[in-house]
Amino acid sequence: MIDLAKLHALADGELSAEESQLVREQILSSEESNRELSAIYNLKDCVRTKSQVFTCEVTLAASMKRVAELDRKQRVDNFVTRYAWGISGAFLVMIAVGGVFSRNVNANQVQSSEIASTFAMVPTPASRAAAPTAYDHWLDGLLQHAKVSSDPTHLEVRGWAVGDLEGRRVVKVALRDLNGDLALLMIPGNVSEGMGDSVSSGSFVSGKINGMNSVAKNIGAQSIILVGDRSYDQLSEILSRIALRNP
Amino acid sequence: MLFGRRDKKDAFERQAEKVFPSVFGTALRLTRSREDAEDLAQEAIVRAYDAYDRFDGTNFKAWMLRIVTNLYINRYRQRQRGPQLGSLDDEGMIEPMSIESEIPDRVLFDNTVGAEIEEALAKVPEDFRMAVILSDIEDLSYQEIADAMNVPIGTVRSRIARGRSMLRKSLEEYAIREGYLREGVE
Incomplete structure (x- = not known):
């Protein structure tokens, strides 16, 4: 009998024309091979025509749903990948423009949030008990009433500290009078519009900083803010007695 | 681009x-x-879509069945492989279908229905079954x-020949068990 694999290949049309011709010639002289080829054809035909057709609409629908999800994801990925540099660049430009705009428009204003953070930022004032330094002298020179206030019945300068608020030098001065401690903050720029829920009264602006009453006024290019556990009137009265020698 | 994707x-x-x-x-x-088939078919469709850009555009059905077969081989077969499901030796002897058969084809195939073919097919070891199904x-x-099963073409040829021989035997056994063959022969 002819090689059976060859017979199957002939039935499947998988032999070349020459091989096919050769096998067919051999089959003519072999009854067994002829019968076997016929059996192969019959089985193939039976399987092809009688095998069941399966389908499942639910699975097809679920598959298509997943394809739609995958397609959506691929579209987003594609968009982000393609335009990532553009999107990042646009954000960068927006941030830069916003920064420049903010710097130009608000250059002379200090926001209330900045003032509050300044209190945390500026270190605790150094004790006045230490030997006076050149900065002490500068500060005494800055505050007109500094020498007068060494009288404990009026206002005593107990110490000072310097901090930095966005490149501006901020001075915090610890004061004390008969009623207790006060803090005086000197900031370059205008704070009159920077204090939240503030009320203007004459040259003073009153409001809250870190939950404490505070009163501010502008002197030249400087703003001075007095903070303490007092009424606004008391703070205004104290602040009115403070002046800068070289504002 | 978006329209291109929608067309795709x-x-x-x-x-x-x-x-x-x-x-x-x-x-x-x-x-x-059925449960595994639903998972396998769904996974194959998703994989195919993911790789659709690489489809050469010739025979979509063959390409899809290649994905199904590969997925089955890589994922399901390892999980399902039982003692009787392993491949037989590819180089084993191919038995003729007609010589030893005492049942004429006409009697056997005329009485066979689709469900019996499916049942007989399920009994054929999977590598041979796979070849017969695809062919x-x-x-x-x-x-x-050969591409779908990742084997040489010669192996496909012998698996189909042996698979058909096994399928024929399985159909005969089923027919004899059911009793209708005896009537047919007589």
Whole structure:
């Protein structure tokens, strides 16, 4: 009998024309091979025509749903990948423009949030008990009433500290009078519009900083803010007695 | 670009719907479990869409069945492999179907119905079953089957020959068990 694999290949049309011709010639002289080829054809035909057709609409629908999800994801990925540099660049430009705009428009204003953070930022004032330094002298020179206030019945300068608020030098001065401690903050720029829920009264602006009453006024290019556990009137009265020698 | 993608999805869906009975049928015949077949068919469709850009545009059904077969081999077969499911030796002898058979083809095949073919097919060891399914039911060429099963074409040839021989035997056994063959022979 002819090689059976060859017979199957002939039935499947998988032999070349020459091989096919050769096998067919051999089959003519072999009854067994002829019968076997016929059996192969019959089985193939039976399987092809009688095998069941399966389908499942639910699975097809679920598959298509997943394809739609995958397609959506691929579209987003594609968009982000393609335009990532553009999107990042646009954000960068927006941030830069916003920064420049903010710097130009608000250059002379200090926001209330900045003032509050300044209190945390500026270190605790150094004790006045230490030997006076050149900065002490500068500060005494800055505050007109500094020498007068060494009288404990009026206002005593107990110490000072310097901090930095966005490149501006901020001075915090610890004061004390008969009623207790006060803090005086000197900031370059205008704070009159920077204090939240503030009320203007004459040259003073009153409001809250870190939950404490505070009163501010502008002197030249400087703003001075007095903070303490007092009424606004008391703070205004104290602040009115403070002046800068070289504002 | 967006329109291009939509066209791609539409084209894929049209082709996938057309060949889905083949995909699902092959998955069911391979896994012999409806639940596994649903998972396998669904996974194959998603994989195919993911790789649709790499489809060469020739024979979509053969390409899909290649994905189904590969997925089955890589994922399901390892999980399902039982003692009787392992491949037989590919180099084993191919037995003739007609010589030893005492049942004429006409009697056997005229009485056989679809469910019996499926049952007989399920009894054929899976490597041989896979080759017969892809060849006789899905009408793939030997080369396409070789690509799908990742074996040489000579192996496909011998697996088909042996698989058919086993299938024929299995059908005969079933027919004899059911009793209708005796009547047919008489």
